Amino acid sequence: MNDIEISQAAVMSPIQDIADQLDLNGDQIEPYGAVKAKIKLPVAGHPIDQSHLILVTSINPTPAGEGKSTVTVGLGDALKQIGKKTAIALREPSLGPVMGLKGGATGGGYAQVVPMEDINLHFTGDFHALTEAHDTLAALIDNHIQQGNELNLDPRQIIWKRVLDINDRALRQTVIGLGGRTSGVPRQDGFDITVASELMAILCLSRNLSDLKQRISQIVIGYTYDKQPVTVSDLKVAGALTVLLKDAIKPNLVQTLDHTPAIIHGGPFANIAHGCNSVLATETALKLADYVVTEGGFGADLGGEKFMDIKTPVLGKTPDAVVLVATVRALKYNGGVPKDQLETENLAALQAGVVNLHRHVRSMQQYGVPVVVAVNRFTSDTDQEIQFLIDDCRDTLGVNAFDTTVWAHGGQGATRLAEAVVQAADQPSTFKPLYEPQATLTDKMNAIVTKIYGGRKVVLEPKAARQLKTFAANGWDHLPVCMAKTQYSLSDDAKKLGAPADFDIHVRELVPKLGAGFIVALTGNVLTMPGLPKHPAALDMDITEDGTITGLF
Known part of the structure; x- marks a missing residue:
């Protein structure tokens, strides 16, 4: 079966049963149907430094696939299976890659968070609220200029673009305000994808509604004709924008296929934003569970670094261990093997490509946190290739590596990894930031x-x-x-x-x-509004008369 078929065959527990695992009573959640809920804030629980925080990151992504989210979910299930009170904290997927190329963010096989279709599509409406709040600010900016421009905003220096949660290259550069005096002041504009919005980053870094409103008030929307910055505070609309996000700030509670609690909230991309789920979601999980597994987007050079240097200072808790995901296929691709030849054993290419893994492990070790490598096994991987990676990690990097099979076996495919992570997280460590705050x-x-x-x-x-x-x-x-x-x-x-x-x-x-x-x-040429591929994933999706979705991965 494929991912969606496995998800649709699952029997999910009522959301209150999942909440009970975290000692959340019925008054502390707001159900969104039978298997989804918002968690009411603030949440009482034990101090976050009493819990173990596990950050999952990876090598650079390749067309061969890495499965970081799959390993994250499988590791959470495995920790639960070895008797640890566990919660998973993930980002919400963007419709851009869901309808485009990359796919969703719910894991895969028997290591998934469910309901997979809901999470990958509209979920609880957080991204829609963010899009509306962002574009409301854009409309208020243009209305201010139309109505006399009291703030002396220079239309050529407005940096607040509009957003849409779908890949649409045609909107990267636009001209607005055409149609005469009653249709606004003409100016050049453009669209970013919603996950690149500063409001997304703010939502993911805010501690409460007051902090959210204060952060929104500090947004720079542009500059005056004499080059002075203009903020949302100057426009006096921080309160209105916060109103639109009053529900979106609450973390979402769902479950894995193994009924492990999963708190999913926020979703900035790591290549164009800071790539981590919300501080509130991670903090909530840390208060309610003893082990929390979370992830940074893309590789350790992006989401991993940004978790350490941007999220950690706000969260007030550093990771107790880092799990770095790699695959034989991806490392052979890094070693020069074409995508259509990756299923053939090639130890020479693996040896050439493993340097990518070396760089990422060493970069994470600089923070003073123990690192464990998870080799996410594909069916075409040979025992010799897997053993090469395990030996190389031990001999070259001084770290333990474990063969994991979570796609096929769920948490059972990562119990040895889970036991090693528990040992690593118990090691004494001294977190070392990459740079000092006062540095330029x-x-x-x-x-x-x-x-x-x-x-x-x-x-x-x-x-x-x-x-x-x-x-x-x-x-x-x-x-x-x-x-x-x-x-x-x-x-x-x-x-x-x-x-x-x-x-x-x-x-x-x-x-x-x-x-x-x-x-x-x-x-470089990184884009804040991606485009759709020649064959978007949307072309393979459909829905039956009874509402069953097909073709969603």
């Missing part, structure tokens, strides 16, 4: 380039260099940095596989995200 933006970008990517330095293109001076004048030059970079390579060139060296990272533009509390550095 340039120093922070260089630290990421040299220590995480393995490159030489960051190179600022003329626009970014001018912006850096403006940001310094505005007092923004000591904020954390969120690198927007291709997920397919450690460099900013998607074609450079393995572990490239002697490369520079080129930053073309800097974007202030003061509400989120960081500066986004756009590198």
Whole structure:
């Protein structure tokens, strides 16, 4: 059976039964039907430092597949099966990749969160609320200009674009306000995908409604004719935007196929945003469970680094262990094997490509946290290839690696991994941040380039260099940095596989995200509005008369 067939065959527990595992009574959840619920805030529980936090990350994604979310779910189930009170904390999927190419974010096979169709589609409406709030602000900005422009906003320097939660390349650059005096002031505009919205980042980093509103008020929407920043606070609409997000701020509770509690909330992409689920979801899980398994988007160079350097300081809890997911197939691809030849044993290519795994393990070890490698096994992998990776991790990196089969066997396919993770999480560790908070933006970008990517330095293109001076004048030059970079390579060139060296990272533009509390550095040709592929996944989807969805992975 494929993923959706396995999901549809599952018998789910009533959501209150899942809540009971976390000691949440009926007054503490808001059911969305029989198997989904919102968790009411605030949540009482034990201090978060009494729980173990496990971060799952991976090597760079490839067309061969890695299965990071699948391993995350399977590891959570395995921890529960060995007797640990466990919760999983994940991001919500975006409709962009669901209808496009990448797929959903619910895991796969017998290591899934369910109901898979609901989670991958509209779920509880959080992304719709974020889209509406974001575009409401865009409409209010243009209305302000139309009604006299009291704030002296320069229409050429408005940086707040519109958003849509679908890949639509035709909307990257637009012109609005056409149609005469009654249709607004003409200006150039554009769309990002919803997961790139600063409101998404703010939702995922806010601690409560008051914090959410305060962060929204700090959003920079553009600049005046004399180049002074204008914020949502100046526009006086922070309260209205917060109203639209009053339900979206509440984490969502669902379950895995093995009935392990899963808290799913927020969904920024890690290549163009900070790539982690909400602080509130992770904090809630930490208060209610003894072991919490969460993940960072894409590879350790993106979601892993951003979890450590952007999310951790806000959460107030550092990971007790890191699980780094790799596959034989993906490493052979990094070693130069074409996608259609990956099912043939090739130890030479595996040895050539394993350098990508080396770089990611070492980058995570720099934070002072124990690392365990999960080798997500595919049916075509040979015993010799799996053993090569296990031996290489031990001999070259000094870390334990485990063969996992969670797609086929659920939690039972990761019990040895789970036991090793428990041991790793119990080890004494001293978390070491990658850079100091007082470091400059340039120093922070260089630290990421040299220590995480393995490159030489960051190179600022003329626009970014001018912006850096403006940001310094505005007092923004000591904020954390969120690198927007291709997920397919450690460099900013998607074609450079393995572990490239002697490369520079080129930053073309800097974007202030003061509400989120960081500066986004756009590198290479990374796009904040993706496009659909030649054969979108949507072409394979259908629905029967009784409402059964087909073709969704």
